[in-house]
Amino acid sequence: xxxxxxxxxxxxxxxxxxxxxxxxxxxxxxxxxxxxxxxxxxxxxxxxxxxxxxxxxxxxxxxxxxxxxxxxxx
Amino acid sequence: xxxxxxxxxxxxxxxxxxxxxxxxxxxxxxxxxxxxxxxxxxxxxxxxxxxxxxxxxxxxxxxxxxxxxxxxxxxxxxxxxxxxxxxxxxxxxxxxxxxxxxxxxxxxxxxxxxxxxxxxxxxxxxxxxxxxxxxxxxxxxxxxxxxxxxxxxxxxxxxxxxxxxxxxxxxxxxxxxxxxxxxxxxxxxxxxxxxxxxxxxxxxxxxxxxxxxxxxxxxxxxxxxxxxxxxxxxxxxxxxxxxxxxxxxxxxxxxxxxxxxxxxxxxxxxxxxxxxxxxxxxxxxxxxxxxxxxxxxxxxxxxxxxxxxxxxxxxxxxxxxxxxxxxxxxxxxxxxxxxxxxxxxxxxxxxxxxxxxxxxx
Numbered sequence: 068x069x070x071x072x073x074x075x076x077x078x079x080x081x082x083x084x085x086x087x088x089x090x091x092x093x094x095x096x097x098x099x100x101x102x103x104x105x106x107x108x109x110x111x112x113x114x115x116x117x118x119x120x121x122x123x124x125x126x127x128x129x130x131x132x133x134x135x136x137x138x139x140x141x
Numbered sequence: 142x143x144x145x146x147x148x149x150x151x152x153x154x155x156x157x158x159x160x161x162x163x164x165x166x167x168x169x170x171x172x173x174x175x176x177x178x179x180x181x182x183x184x185x186x187x188x189x190x191x192x193x194x195x196x197x198x199x200x201x202x203x204x205x206x207x208x209x210x211x212x213x214x215x216x217x218x219x220x221x222x223x224x225x226x227x228x229x230x231x232x233x234x235x236x237x238x239x240x241x242x243x244x245x246x247x248x249x250x251x252x253x254x255x256x257x258x259x260x261x262x263x264x265x266x267x268x269x270x271x272x273x274x275x276x277x278x279x280x281x282x283x284x285x286x287x288x289x290x291x292x293x294x295x296x297x298x299x300x301x302x303x304x305x306x307x308x309x310x311x312x313x314x315x316x317x318x319x320x321x322x323x324x325x326x327x328x329x330x331x332x333x334x335x336x337x338x339x340x341x342x343x344x345x346x347x348x349x350x351x352x353x354x355x356x357x358x359x360x361x362x363x364x365x366x367x368x369x370x371x372x373x374x375x376x377x378x379x380x381x382x383x384x385x386x387x388x389x390x391x392x393x394x395x396x397x398x399x400x401x402x403x404x405x406x407x408x409x410x411x412x413x414x415x416x417x418x419x420x421x422x423x424x425x426x427x428x429x430x431x432x433x434x435x436x437x438x439x440x441x442x443x444x445x446x447x448x449x450x451x452x453x454x455x456x457x458x459x460x461x462x463x464x465x466x467x468x469x470x471x472x473x474x475x476x477x478x479x480x481x482x483x484x485x486x487x488x489x490x491x492x493x494x495x496x497x498x499x500x501x502x
Binding site for chain 2: 077080081082083095097100102103104105106107108109111125
């Protein structure tokens with residue numbers, strides 16, 4: 068099955084994860100919220116599918132371009 | 142309370158009834174009197190910077206303390222305050238090494254599992270930069286405000302909450318401009334004008350303002366520019382190099398574009414420093430000519446003027462009241478909250494300096 072890696076666009080901290088592994092997700096829907104320089108930045112899925120794995124936890128520091136989650140594409 | 146709620150990017154904000162929580166132990170309820178409409182709000186409205194929605198934009202305000210949480214001792218009801226998005230925790234590595242504006246601690250926000258500060262019918266409204274000032278009330282951490290003297294006019298004080306601190310702070314703190322320096326500022330919006338004013342206060346011998354709008358270049362002269370260049374000529378870099386006979390000691394980019402960031406670097410003399418203040422859209426890369434590093438040219442970012450706002454803002458208030466900081470010219474219009482969309486559209490045109498919302502109107 069084809070997969071898509073969801074990456075962070077910015078350096079920051081994982082503030083809240085909105086969905087869980089196994090959940091289905093639609094294109095452009097929000098998967099988690101990052102906080103960076105006091106901004107609440109949504110992380111959206113670029114594809115529709117099912118969340119195979121979430122690679123970070125709340126409070127984790129993330130770098131720009133870091134993988135955050137893997138989506139199995141519908 | 143009423144607030145301007147953004148539910149979809151690139152769509153007008155709607156004035157809605159919003160519920161605001163009670164102050165937590167270290168929170169302060171502020172009744173804003175004035176709120177500036179800033180170009181940075183536009184970046185979040187148009188999506189060049191993503192943000193959780195719905196939200197209430199606005200991050201440049203001054204007002205009066207309405208109520209304080211049980212552990213707050215710094216302010217009391219009735220105090221005049223300026224708010225600041227550089228809320229600091231006070232005990233992380235950045236804070237303890239004096240870089241308060243770089244504090245990343247989430248503790249100045251409410252934790253995700255706690256009731257949100259703002260909501261509509263039970264739906265969370267995401268607080269913008271821990272402030273959300275396009276609203277009749279603001280509930281903020283005590284480390285997101287500074288007390289100021291009561292003879293300071295609130296509309297002028299509001300500007301100190303962001304544009305002044307960002308522009309003047311970039312000159313004083315991030316770059317550390319010395320008296321006699323040659324300075325160029327690209328972009329003469331609120332932040333650029335503040336940088337020009339700051340460079341003049343710092344004693345720069347030449348302050349060159351670069352913009353494409355003649356009326357803004359006139360404003361630049363009024364706040365301290367010694368020379369102006371209209372970039373419509375298409376050769377702003379060449380004109381600056383010719384005027385300065387070799388380049389600037391310091392340049393400031395106050396627009397947020399790849400091209401102007403690169404121009405700021407190209408305008409430097411050897412050993413010069415370019416400071417990028419503008420918010421360059423997420424994902425944009427900036428390209429520099431590598432050989433220029435052999436001439437010890439430097440480029441750096443500046444966030445909110447590398448501020449220590451509880452020290453800086455009262456000083457900026459004194460600068461205004463003593464005639465050094467020219468805030469009167471920065472305000473093009475006073476408006477009502479309901480006119481906030483019109484104000485943001487005016488900012489897009491680039492023709493006007495700044496609209497300020499007055500909540501007592």
